[in-house]
Amino acid sequence: xxxxxxxxLHLSVNNPKPMDIFGPVWDNxxxxxxxxxxxxxxxxxxxxxxxxxxWAMKLEDTISDFKLLENLPGKKVLVRGNHDYWWKSISAxxxxxxxxxxxxxxxxxxxxxxIVCGTRLxxxxxxxxxxxxxxDKIYKRELLRLEMSLQKAKELQQADExxxxxxxxxxxxFKEEDNEVTALIxxxxxxKVVYGHIHAYCKQNxxxxxxxxxxxxxxCDIVGNKMIEID
Numbered sequence: 749x750x751x752x753x754x755x756x757l758h759l760s761v762n763n764p765k766p767m768d769i770f771g772p773v774w775d776n777x778x779x780x781x782x783x784x785x786x787x788x789x790x791x792x793x794x795x796x797x798x799x800x801x802x803w804a805m806k807l808e809d810t811i812s813d814f815k816l817l818e819n820l821p822g823k824k825v826l827v828r829g830n831h832d833y834w835w836k837s838i839s840a841x842x843x844x845x846x847x848x849x850x851x852x853x854x855x856x857x858x859x860x861x862x863i864v865c866g867t868r869l870x871x872x873x874x875x876x877x878x879x880x881x882x883x884d885k886i887y888k889r890e891l892l893r894l895e896m897s898l899q900k901a902k903e904l905q906q907a908d909e910x911x912x913x914x915x916x917x918x919x920x921x922f923k924e925e926d927n928e929v930t931a932l933i934x935x936x937x938x939x940k941v942v943y944g945h946i947h948a949y950c951k952q953n954x955x956x957x958x959x960x961x962x963x964x965x966x967x968c969d970i971v972g973n974k975m976i977e978i979d
Contacts, residue, residue, distance in 0.1 A: 749860050751912065752789055752822070752975040753966040754781065755798035755944025756829070761812035765803045773969045778816075780973040785820050788975050793822040794859050795975070798944040798966055799829025799868060799916030807834045807844055818846045823859065825850045828868045829916040829944065852914060854893055856901035862979075863904050865897040866914030869929065869943075875921045891928060898936040910939035912978075917945050919963065924956060934959055940978055942966050 757778070758767055767774035789795060802813040817824060826849070828835045835841055838853040850857055856865035870887040873879050894915075901911045919929040919941060933941060944967045946952055954971065956963045966976050 749862075750790070750793045750977060751796065751862065751979040752785075752793060752977050753796040753798060753942040753964060754968050754971065754975055755796075755916070755942070756800040756947070756967045756969070757781070757797065758800055758803055758831070759813035759816060760803040761816055762804065762809045771969075773973070777968060777973045781968060781975070782820065784974045785822075788977070789820070789822040791821045794862065794864075795820075795822040795824045796864065796912070796914050796942050796966075796978075797824055797826045798866075798914050798942050799827055800831045800944065801826055801829065802832065802834060804834040807836055807840055810834050811844060814844070814846050814849060817849075823848045823850065825852060825857070825859075825864050825914065827852050827866045827914045827916060830868065852897065854896045854900075856897055856904055856911075858904050858909070861909050863901045863909055863911045864914060865901040865911065867893040867897055869894065869915045869917035869919065871917065872921055872927060872929070874925070874927065891932070894929065895932055895936075898932060898938070902936055910979075911937060913938045913941045915941065915943040918943050918952070918965070920958070922952065924953070924958070926958070930958060930961075933961060940964065942976075942978060946970065 802810045804810045841851045852866050870890045941963045954965050
């Protein structure tokens with residue numbers, strides 16, 4: 749089983765929202781992603797989708813977006829992004845998803861020798877000069893959710909099984925400094941981390957090794973609309 753990742757698909761089948769207004773990298777980007785997906789991914793593989801899956805506002809409006817990916821190979825795993833307004837209760841999300849789709853929220857799921865966990869996260873205080881009390885409250889709540897998910901992963905872990913953590917927001921500052929998030933990731937022995945949220949106008953390493961852990965930035969526009977193999 750191979751593991752691939754890509755994020756920030758921003759699908760909008762029901763209410764088309766053109767992404768090419770953000771630059772030429774978004775021209776026919778879904779076709780490019782799907783072509784690369786079909787070439788690289790097999791049915792046994794795992795595809796990690798680290799947030800901002802759909803522009804839909806209501807859960808039922810995501811059905812067409814899920815169907816768009818339904819026949820693509822592999823098992824697809826999602827965490828919530830900041831634009832996934834449709835994401836309500838985890839039970840409602842899971843009930844609407846087709847087969848071979850999985851959602852992570854405050855928990856973890858085992859796939860073969862891998863355990864996938866994670867959360868949306870939020871802007872890190874050190875990166876957000878305009879941090880409000882509400883931002884601080886959301887950030888602290890997301891830290892708790894991250895640890896809950898990591899704890900579930902540890903409970904599932906046996907022998908040499910590897911923990912992969914999915915986040916939407918970056919786990920470190922633009923200076924790639926250590927912080928509370930990376931400390932949690934290291935505490936629970938995470939193998940690799942995937943995240944998104946950052947787009948082409950932001951400069952950050954696509955792959956970073958920090959204290960023995962590899963971090964992968966997988967926003968589709970930054971990675972050239974190609975699947976990133978992380979293991």
